[in-house]
Amino acid sequence: MSAQEAQVSQAPAYEMALVRVEDVVKHFPIGTGLFGGQAVRAVDGVSFEVRSGETLGLVGESGCGKSTLGRVIAQLQPATAGHVFFRDTDLVRLHGEKLRRMRQQMQMIFQDPYASLNPRMTVGDIIGEPLQNFGIARGKERERRINEVMRTCGLNPNFIRRYPHEFSGGQRQRIGIARALVLNPTFIVADEPISALDVSIQAQIVNLLEDLQDRFKLTYLFIAHDLSVVRHLSDRVAVMYLGKIVEIADSKEIYLNPLHPYTKALLSSIPIPDPDLEAQREPILLKGEIPSPVNPPTGCRFHTRCPIAQFPKCSEEEPPLEEKAAGHRAACHFAGQL
Amino acid sequence: MVNKGETLGIVGESGCGKSVTALSVLRLIPEPGRIVSGHIWFKDRDVASYSREELREYRGNDVSMIFQDPMTSLNPVLRVGFQIKEAMVAHERFDNKTADERVVPMLQKVRISDPKERAKNYPHQFSGGMRQRAMIAMGLSNEPDLLIADEPTTALDVTVQAQIIELLRDLNRDMGTAVVLITHNLAVVASLCTRVIVMYAGRIVESGPTRQIFNSPQHPYTWSLLQSIPRIDSTQHDKLLTIAGLPPDLSNPPPGCLFHPRCRFRVDRCSKEEPPLEEVGPEQAARCWVLMKNALAGAEPVR
Numbered sequence: 001m002s003a004q005e006a007q008v009s010q011a012p013a014y015e016m017a018l019v020r021v022e023d024v025v026k027h028f029p030i031g032t033g034l035f036g037g038q039a040v041r042a043v044d045g046v047s048f049e050v051r052s053g054e055t056l057g058l059v060g061e062s063g064c065g066k067s068t069l070g071r072v073i074a075q076l077q078p079a080t081a082g083h084v085f086f087r088d089t090d091l092v093r094l095h096g097e098k099l100r101r102m103r104q105q106m107q108m109i110f111q112d113p114y115a116s117l118n119p120r121m122t123v124g125d126i127i128g129e130p131l132q133n134f135g136i137a138r139g140k141e142r143e144r145r146i147n148e149v150m151r152t153c154g155l156n157p158n159f160i161r162r163y164p165h166e167f168s169g170g171q172r173q174r175i176g177i178a179r180a181l182v183l184n185p186t187f188i189v190a191d192e193p194i195s196a197l198d199v200s201i202q203a204q205i206v207n208l209l210e211d212l213q214d215r216f217k218l219t220y221l222f223i224a225h226d227l228s229v230v231r232h233l234s235d236r237v238a239v240m241y242l243g244k245i246v247e248i249a250d251s252k253e254i255y256l257n258p259l260h261p262y263t264k265a266l267l268s269s270i271p272i273p274d275p276d277l278e279a280q281r282e283p284i285l286l287k288g289e290i291p292s293p294v295n296p297p298t299g300c301r302f303h304t305r306c307p308i309a310q311f312p313k314c315s316e317e318e319p320p321l322e323e324k325a326a327g328h329r330a331a332c333h334f335a336g337q338l
Numbered sequence: 339m340v341n342k343g344e345t346l347g348i349v350g351e352s353g354c355g356k357s358v359t360a361l362s363v364l365r366l367i368p369e370p371g372r373i374v375s376g377h378i379w380f381k382d383r384d385v386a387s388y389s390r391e392e393l394r395e396y397r398g399n400d401v402s403m404i405f406q407d408p409m410t411s412l413n414p415v416l417r418v419g420f421q422i423k424e425a426m427v428a429h430e431r432f433d434n435k436t437a438d439e440r441v442v443p444m445l446q447k448v449r450i451s452d453p454k455e456r457a458k459n460y461p462h463q464f465s466g467g468m469r470q471r472a473m474i475a476m477g478l479s480n481e482p483d484l485l486i487a488d489e490p491t492t493a494l495d496v497t498v499q500a501q502i503i504e505l506l507r508d509l510n511r512d513m514g515t516a517v518v519l520i521t522h523n524l525a526v527v528a529s530l531c532t533r534v535i536v537m538y539a540g541r542i543v544e545s546g547p548t549r550q551i552f553n554s555p556q557h558p559y560t561w562s563l564l565q566s567i568p569r570i571d572s573t574q575h576d577k578l579l580t581i582a583g584l585p586p587d588l589s590n591p592p593p594g595c596l597f598h599p600r601c602r603f604r605v606d607r608c609s610k611e612e613p614p615l616e617e618v619g620p621e622q623a624a625r626c627w628v629l630m631k632n633a634l635a636g637a638e639p640v641r
Contacts, residue, residue: 203566228568228570267570271503271523276549281529283500289467
């Protein structure tokens, strides 16, 4: 256990929910006329909480709705239904200036460090823009704050007048992190912040995110498809499948004792960089691929690919996300039986 | 060197030259790039000296290649079955009728369910994993001796990646096709390959049997790379080791060993002279003046 973990597990504040998500639904309507009324059900009724000071890892395959959920939580997209509480405020009900003020506390780091920085703005202006937006600092003070946050993120403050194209992918991601950090937020949604980077650079950014969390007592929602990185960074992990959370538990618990067959299959498909262990590993190969979220399967959404599905129960009855062990919730009729 | 029926992994970061190496094997280097020197031996003939006709025969028949993004490699307006047949007819290995008959069994071989109906589909009707399967079917349709797979699972989800790796492993075993797997993912190499080549900045820095490379890497780059990735099976929380800096700009490479500016074990000699790729163990070779066995023992490096 690292010093940081020991510290937070003693503090009662750890159990406090900073962000509480309740029955959040996000549908994207598609087509008109003949196909009118259909929707991509990207997030379809999701509830969980992010505790103060923790890193909650949100994992799942592409198209499972994890990025959409992250954006809804950060209020970059309005929820179709449900509530997102930040401390005691329901963000979904806030509008205009009140919502804008709340945004100071929650920032986002994006996946693609090439697309998320304006190529026509200097690094200083990119990082300083939030300060201007919220009228926090001007002139000398603004410059000082930008310098400080650049140094914190491992960027040379002498490069303040350079443009994004003059930086490598890893450095650009540092710029994105500096921009998120400049307002001193409490909560950061990081959407696949390292998956666009090279292997040797990924470790640099992972370590930076950890250091920043220690220093500034940040709470992270860390969205990723790379389960090895999520395991490394997260205190708790939530697994999504087709718009639903199928399992959520402490990071150690979920990796050692996955209860949902999807989690188990997902974990078993990850290769280990060790040929001796690889020779023994037997992945649970799932049939087919993730079904369309426009028309998700009835009952349990995973039943079409599940190796232990029993019919008709699994195809008719949707399993609720319920507590199967202390702090370990799973949505499966036959949890732990694979 | 790739042996008959073997699985070789080429690993390295983007821009290290692993894809260009593979394209060179097929003589597919885009203009103005060219093979400046060296030879590519296939069986016992030099591919670099092949005529146009010979190249046509060689590509696809002897060696074929699949790419990272199967959507851009398939023609969107032609049916998948037709494209697989076309690959066979173009090489005149099979006549029209035999080629037609081979399409469905090929799709079956790469485990596409309902292959007869699927052959009539267009690429957009396939999922990412199925497109990659179709590409593999096309690559194997002329029964080549060697299949080069350039990041075949990078664009795919982990559960689909596991399916494709399993498929490549079975095809290698059942058809005896040698596989060269190009990837940045060390874990995938550990899972599929018997031998590994590690590339850095256009050079081979280490090569050897997979088990040896992972258990006893000798080049500091290989060692650092292995230390810098989090592992799904780790039980304790250790800080990840980082490799400082960036890969060098290849139009202006550093003097001496190309890795020395980022290497934590460098000695004076590293910035002056480039080390040769030398044998460091049974079938294992590394390009380093220091070598990890000396660096980790804390002993004075050999000069």
